[in-house]
Amino acid sequence: MASMKDIKRRKESIQSTGQITKAMKLVSTVKFQKARSRVENARPYFDAMYAAVSEMLSKSANIEHRYLKGSESLPKAVIVITANRGLAGGYNSNVIKLVSSWGKTKKDMAVYAVGTKGRDYFAGRGYYVAQDYSEVINEPLYSDAMKIGRRVLDDFEDGKIGEIYLAYTEFKNTVVHEPKLIKLLPVTAEDTAPQIAEAFGGMQVTYEPSEEEVLDFIIPQYINSLIYGALMESAASENGARMTAMDNASNNAEDIISELTIKYNRARQGTITQELTEIIAGANAIS
Amino acid sequence: MADNKFKLSVMCPDRIFFNGEADMVEMNTTEGYIGVYQGHIPLATVLSPGVMVIHNNGKERKAALHSGFAEITPDKIMILAEAAEWPDEIDFKRAEEARIRAERRLAGSESGIDISRAEAALRRSLARISFKG
Numbered sequence: 365m366a367s368m369k370d371i372k373r374r375k376e377s378i379q380s381t382g383q384i385t386k387a388m389k390l391v392s393t394v395k396f397q398k399a400r401s402r403v404e405n406a407r408p409y410f411d412a413m414y415a416a417v418s419e420m421l422s423k424s425a426n427i428e429h430r431y432l433k434g435s436e437s438l439p440k441a442v443i444v445i446t447a448n449r450g451l452a453g454g455y456n457s458n459v460i461k462l463v464s465s466w467g468k469t470k471k472d473m474a475v476y477a478v479g480t481k482g483r484d485y486f487a488g489r490g491y492y493v494a495q496d497y498s499e500v501i502n503e504p505l506y507s508d509a510m511k512i513g514r515r516v517l518d519d520f521e522d523g524k525i526g527e528i529y530l531a532y533t534e535f536k537n538t539v540v541h542e543p544k545l546i547k548l549l550p551v552t553a554e555d556t557a558p559q560i561a562e563a564f565g566g567m568q569v570t571y572e573p574s575e576e577e578v579l580d581f582i583i584p585q586y587i588n589s590l591i592y593g594a595l596m597e598s599a600a601s602e603n604g605a606r607m608t609a610m611d612n613a614s615n616n617a618e619d620i621i622s623e624l625t626i627k628y629n630r631a632r633q634g635t636i637t638q639e640l641t642e643i644i645a646g647a648n649a650i651s
Numbered sequence: 652m653a654d655n656k657f658k659l660s661v662m663c664p665d666r667i668f669f670n671g672e673a674d675m676v677e678m679n680t681t682e683g684y685i686g687v688y689q690g691h692i693p694l695a696t697v698l699s700p701g702v703m704v705i706h707n708n709g710k711e712r713k714a715a716l717h718s719g720f721a722e723i724t725p726d727k728i729m730i731l732a733e734a735a736e737w738p739d740e741i742d743f744k745r746a747e748e749a750r751i752r753a754e755r756r757l758a759g760s761e762s763g764i765d766i767s768r769a770e771a772a773l774r775r776s777l778a779r780i781s782f783k784g
Contacts (some may be wrong), residue, residue, distance in 0.1 A: 486755045492730045506734070570694045571696070572695070585733065589664060
């Protein structure tokens with residue numbers, strides 16, 4: 365049986381860990397609420413953008429445009445959105461697992477990392493990490509999404525990459541977060557078609573200045589908005605996941621402490637009993 | 652809804668900028684300023700940085716709109732802008748600085764992408780400054 369001193373030391377260490385996890389939980393609760401309201405503010409724009417692009421692509425099914433055809437042979441770009449910090453349950457590893465089990469070889473992938481956890485994982489395993497945007501994940505701005513979007517589109521146009529994918533965590537609600545891998549480019553009608561919003565009510569649409577130029581403009585904006593949406597969703601999921609993880613940790617710490625308290629009391633009682641037995645035995649021996 | 656009004660919604664990535672009715676809206680497309688009334692033919696167009704004017708019940712509301720696109724149908728207009736600002740949200744000092752910076756960058760001859768970026772920055776700052784007095 366562990367001595368009283370050992371148990372006491374263990375209990376104190378768990379107590380201070382519990383305090384840390386509790387504080388972390390409070391911090392992530394605040395951050396989470398902020399992130400969630402930002403996700404909700406971003407969704408109407410995102411939905412409208414998605415509907416508009418689906419609509420346009422379904423109308424212009426046979427148009428030739430450089431953003432509408434990719435290349436199978438070139439490497440595939442993956443924007444991997446993870447956190448900069450751990451202690452968020454399975455949040456980081458779920459995204460990483462999704463990407464690494466994708467079935468593409470290392471040579472066939474170029475990683476654009478947002479979040480040091482994902483970057484370190486892929487860099488450490490010999491993947492090509494084209495760019496690192498880890499500093500943006502704490503407070504994602506639309507201009508960050510534009511910067512990332514411009515970079516991947518430039519690489520796409522320069523023929524460095526053939527397709528662009530985005531791996532992030534979709535925020536469903538406080539406890540449910542789902543890692544997702546979606547295709548950004550080339551945009552195809554099949555990818556967007558399932559629920560076409562009839563924004564134009566089936567009417568013939570005029571494009572000004574021209575269909576190509578409108579697509580030239582709208583597709584980068586569409587990609588930026590997808591990246592922005594994914595950054596927002598991931599930030600909310602990260603804080604939600606950390607909140608849940610830290611809540612579990614705090615509860616667990618409490619359980620262990622109460623168990624240790626019982627053990628400690630038992631050990632103390634044990635020593636008292638033993639002392640008494642020794643004293644009585646000593647007294648008996650003298651008399 | 653009154654006969655000659657249409658629904659107008661202006662959306663930005665971080666908020667719904669405007670959502671309501673209007674009699675007429677003016678905006679700056681890449682082809683020049685257009686004014687749209689109810690009953691316009693379906694049109695999808697690209698917007699340049701500029702001033703958007705919303706006319707409703709004889710009143711005007713102005714806002715700065717920075718690049719986006721508009722989807723026009725006879726009874727509804729949806730504008731998806733990358734950024735939009737009401738006049739009271741604009742920081743004129745910053746806009747002025749941005750204008751000077753952009754003009755300097757244009758004066759010095761650099762290559763390709765920088766020029767188009769500087770031009771866009773210049774147009775944005777001019778749109779903002781146009782509200783001042």
